[in-house]
Each structure stands twice: as structure tokens, then as C-alpha cells.
Amino acid sequence: MPYHYLDDVAIADIAFEAYGESKEEMFIAASDALMNVMVEDLVTITERLWREISVESENLEMLLFQFLQELIYYKDAEQLLLRVARLRFKEQKGGWTVIARAYGETLDPRKHPLNVDVKAVTMHQFAVSEDQGQWRARVVLDI
């Protein structure tokens, strides 16, 4: 798993670090880390439908923030558990766009071993960084 959970950052909530050798990999890892807080076993999420998720932001950091927030939105608004299959970035004047293809299915407690719900992505110590081709994100979720 290209992510791990951090014990000592958030007493009442959950923090994780996600990484990858490209920002695409890191975004996918962060998406799985978020979903894995709610669903114990991600393999139980099968490909029943697809969604295109497109988000724009002024910088990469806020782009990840909004992208993760979008996955939470689908979980509530459409009861969808989603996993990101691929995504591409576009950099233009004034910011970034990410367009992702995500697959998944409607949440079903009989099929998906559920853990705790995520209320929101927080800005607490939220960070995206790149060092010699290694991308890393630190995220704290409100539970």
C-alpha cells in the first residue's frame, strides 16, 4: 500500500501519508487511503459503474484537497464508493486541473466491511511535496 496511517497526529481523527513516484500515483494512493478509512477491505469495491471527476484549483495542494473532498461528496450524495483508476493533470495559467476516471459501486453494508465515516478533509498540517521525483501528501481527516 503506498500509504500509511499516522498515530500521533490526530487523537480524535485519522491522519495518513500517501506517496508515489509521480503525482498521479500519489493522488491515487491518497484516494485509496481515504476510502480505506471508511471501507476495511478495498478489494470489495468492484467495478459496477464509472464516474469522471474533474476538479480545478490554483495550486496542486488545494487540488488534492478538493479532489479528496469530491470523493466524500460522492459517498454522501450518491452513496458511491469509488476507486481512482487513472487520472491526468493539466497545468494552465492560474492553476491546475485534474480529470480522473473512477470506478466503484453503491455502498452496501452487507458487501462492504464498513469502518468509520469521514466528515471532511481538513487543512490541519495538510501538505503536498516533491523531492527527487518522490511525491508525498500528508492529510488529516475529520471523523
Next chain:
Amino acid sequence: MAVPAEIKKNSETVWELPVTFRKGMRVPARIYATEKLLKEMDDTVFEQAANVAKLPGILKYSYCMPDGHWGYGFPIGGVAAMDAETGVISPGGIGFDINCGMRLVATNLTHDQIRSHVTELVDRLFRQIPCGVGGKGFVKISKNEFKRVVEQGAPWCVAQGYGWQEDLERTEEGGCMAGADVSKVSEHAIERGFHQLGTLGSGNHYLEIQVAKPENIFDKDLAAQFGITKPDQIVVMFHCGSRGFGHQVATDYLQIFLKVMRSKYGLEVEDRELACAPFHSPEGQDYFKAMKCAVNMAFANRQVILHRIREVFAEVLGKTPQELGMHQIYDVAHNIAKLEEHVIDGKKRKVLVHRKGSTRAFGPGMEGIPGIYRKTGQPVIIGGSMETGSYLLAGVEGSKETFCSTAHGSGRTMSRRKAREMFQGRKLQDDMRKRGIYVHTASYAGLAEEAGSAYKSIDDVTAATEMAGISRRVARFVPIGNVKG
């Protein structure tokens, strides 16, 4: 965990960090806690209380209640009153779960009378009130109807037959904060929330059947005036908020404030979770109106859940909710900002009180509490962990010291992941059953995270509020049945 050396002991329960503790503090920070509770607080509480003390317009002190722990921007248990003219409003001072709160309902039943029904009651409550990840409620309404709900709050529910008129009188703000404006709310928030009316949520949200044992009544007269009149009386308590709707409102405005805070208003904060805007700015006012929609959604949510609880009790016990004496005792918000009048240095002033993980605790005679409680002071409902118990307190005159605010719960001391390593959900459920607490949960992993040992002692927290003179204990309730989200 280390208490800063700069902290000054004002009394056994009041500790003060002076403005010299951190550069830029406009007022001192005051922590309400016994020495034991103070030492249990994580370091971040002190830093966060100091950061709050730097916000423009803050009056008197940046407060932290005895259940204080690490939060986003503000600590949980944080209270800050801002000058309504010159101060700021900060979503971080309210929390993502806007109007997360507690509701307490009486019955005229005793433990003996329902002992053999507890399992059935809990199982049915679990089925009738969805909880856990996602979840759709039983109230099926269109998005347009939902927009009316968030502007009208609990009175909408009662008009639809979900509850009694008297419930409204016994809800903070009458179950509706005036001035809610749904045009200030995003479509995303509406779409996240419109089918969640009547759902409990997850994390530390729960619904409990509890017993008021005679040895746990602290003030018999006051308890009777609140509706706790007989030995081993059964009450129902639940904890939930504005669900995905409120979370989205908070997230949307956090981003809006981050964009304008520095560039438009020249405001600098220590932590992005303290993003804020002048209360009187267009952004500040928009957020306040959107926040009120989320406040009303939470009141409506708790109102329809109450209706469902009454239905379940009536079905299982074969009597009407009226015959079962299922009167609501009170409903309190503990994540909210409100415009209130307070006396500061002898002058009455309008202030914007942020309470994040803190409950309003109006003392006897104060306006804003219903007639039936005018003499007793406002009922304050404090939720404990599912293994230990919960409290009913009353507001007192002395709460004026803290802008009429007190604690809200027990406060975590152990991380969720640590709790999952230490406890096993199924075993915990068995152990609790042996101790007379039947739990029905949506998630065993989630259950393990809520183990009683992951929390501070609720007895210590409530005792500290009484010692500090900001509220007084009326009754302690122990759980016998629990629906865990």
C-alpha cells in the same frame, strides 16, 4: 504531555496563560480543569488556545473547557467571544459538524419494566435510525423541500407530524436559528444532505437507552423539575449533527475564507484551520447565514430521530409515546456560533460566541431559556463514552465567567488507531453485554475506537465544571442499550 511552565494557577480549576506566552496574543487564555485533567491535556491544547487568543476582536479570554483536547484551529472545548462590530467569525471555531449536539428524552418507565425489552428496542432503533458510513434517512423529500427544512429547522418537522409542539420549546433556539439563508449554501451541500435527514452518522455519534439510578442523582429537586422523578427511570439520549450537509458548508467556507482572508482583509492566522473573515464582511455574513442552515438541519435531524424513537418504544411496549411519558427534556448544540448579549465590564454588549465542543449553560432567570426552566437554569446534556455514562447538568449564574459556556463531553485521550490496536470490537461488545450494556453497531472496528478507556473520565470533567462554578451536576445516567454508528 507537558503543561507550559508559564501557566498560572488562578484557583483549583482555573489556569491562565498570560498574553506573554505567545507573541500576538490579544487576551490571556484560560483553561478550566482540575490539575489532573490539565495534565492529561495534550500540548496542542495550549498552543491552540493561544492561537485563538490572537484572533481580532476576541474579548476577555480564549477559553478551554475541562474536556479540552486537540482540534482543528480551535481546541475541542474552545470558547471565544468576538466583538460583533470589530471581530471575526471562524468556521474553525465551530467545527466541521455544525450543530453537533445532544438530545435527552424522558420516559415514565423504570429499568425493571423494560429489562426484557432492551435487546428488541436497541435492534429496532438500529434498523429505524440508519447509522454508520453514508446512510439514507426515512424522510423522503425533494431537494427543494430540503431547502425549506434548512431554513425552518425543527418546526418544519413538527408541522409534518414528526414530533410534539412542546419539543420545540425544549430545544435551544426553539429548533430554528432565525436568518438562515439557503442561497448562501452550495448545491454540493444540498446534494450531500437532502436524503440524510433521520440518520445518526458515525464516529462518536450514538443513541443510548440509559438509567437514572437513585445513587446517581446529585440534586433531587432539580432532577424532578427536569423530569427525572423516579428511581431507575429510563431516559434516551442521542448525539449527532448536521451530517454531510453541515460538513460541506464548513468545507466550502473554509476555502472561501482562505482565499480572501489575507488578500482582502489583511488577516494573518497561525493555522489555516483558523481561517476567518470579519463578522460584518460579506463573506462573514454569508457564512453565518449558511451556518444557520446547517444548525437548522441538525435540529431537524434530531427532531425526526426523536419521532422515530417514540415510534419504536410505542411498537415494542404497546403504549403510545404520550402514555410512556416520552417528553423531551432538552436539546443542546455544542458546535455553534451565536450572537448573544453579555455584560462586559459592566456594559451589555452584543458578542459572537464561538462554542466548539462546548455547551451553552444559561443560569436561572436568563432570557433565551424556556419558561419551564427559567427558575432552574438551562439543562445541559453531556455525553460520555458508551461504557461509562453521561450527565445532565444545569446552567448556573457563575457561567457568566465563561460567556455562559461549559463542557460538552468527555474528550478523547487515546487515538482511534491506538484504540483499535488495544480493543477488539466483538470482544468489547461481549464484555459490555456481561456488564448489562447491549450494543448494536454498524462497525466493529468503529466500536473498538469508541472504547471507554479511550476517553477521559466523564465524572472528572463534570465535577470540574461544578468546582469551577460554571454548571452543576443534576444526574448521571448509565447506559443499558447503545446504537453505535
